[in-house]
Amino acid sequence: MDAIKITETLQDVILRAYGDRVGTFKLQSVDEATSKARQKARSQLTKDQRLVIDRALVSFRDWLIKRDPEAAERVAKGVPAPQDIETAVRAAEDYAVANMAPDVTTEEKALLTCRLENGRVETIEERNATKRRPLKLSNRHVRTMVGGILVIFLGSGLAGIATEAATIVTVVGAAIFVFGFRRWRSGDVTSNIPQVSVFRGGKISDEGKEQF
Incomplete structure (x- = not known):
């Protein structure tokens, strides 16, 4: 399978799973079982196969950015693409590796493909609605x-x-x-009371003064 075919397959997965929804990808995190399946599948690929997948992912990443106007504007300004797009690209890599590796079980393949297929997309409207209002004294x-x-x-x-x-x-x-x-x-x-010297024969009066 060449890079163009892999890119088209990944695009079809996105369109089939999320339709026209464009926005932030919300994908499942990678657990230990998925990590082990990923390592096993990647170890079965040749160097040329890995290079083909890498080229396919570059085109797929550009396609995801163009689909999201905010991401496209951000990249056009020289700012890195949003992290959710990079996460989707990594999930797409797992999907491609799972379909190209010759010896993976059905369960392992499901673990590697479900992240891209079973996620959620938060649309631009939903994303903007969750932003907090600015703090203004007029409020x-x-x-x-x-x-x-x-x-x-x-x-x-x-x-x-x-x-x-x-x-x-x-x-x-x-x-x-x-x-x-x-x-x-x-x-x-x-x-x-003032001090009285007994050697001098002093006496104390009622006022507390020395008397001789």
Whole structure:
């Protein structure tokens, strides 16, 4: 089978499975069983067969891009094709390999071909409908969200101020406590009564002053 025939076969699969639906391909992920079947099938191909499939995939990829106006515009600007197209090309490669490998079981062939046949296409209209609306202050819901954010920041600011004040008070109180505790441990006692020397025969009056 030459490259042109492979490309036409892959195009027929797309048209038969998805019809005129154009958009983003949603294909099944590759599980362990599919990965093993892929390795087995590829190992059975010759170098020339792999080259033929590679050439067919180039044409198939270009065809997929032309079908999707947004993808075509993107590629025309020098931007890489969307990832879903690359995923579809890899699924198409599995499909071609499965049909060219001489010794694969029916189950293995089904695993390699079902990804391209049993996926889903999200159309351009569906894809654009899922895009979020731009955030503009002219939208009252956006203004509501902005107001909520301002209230949150205001509350956080007040809470922050209160927390800092409480922290300062706590630090000052702790410093006073530590100062008193250290003085108490050192035995340094202070009194409002003046010190009296008993060796000088002093007496204490009612006012707490020395009397001689």
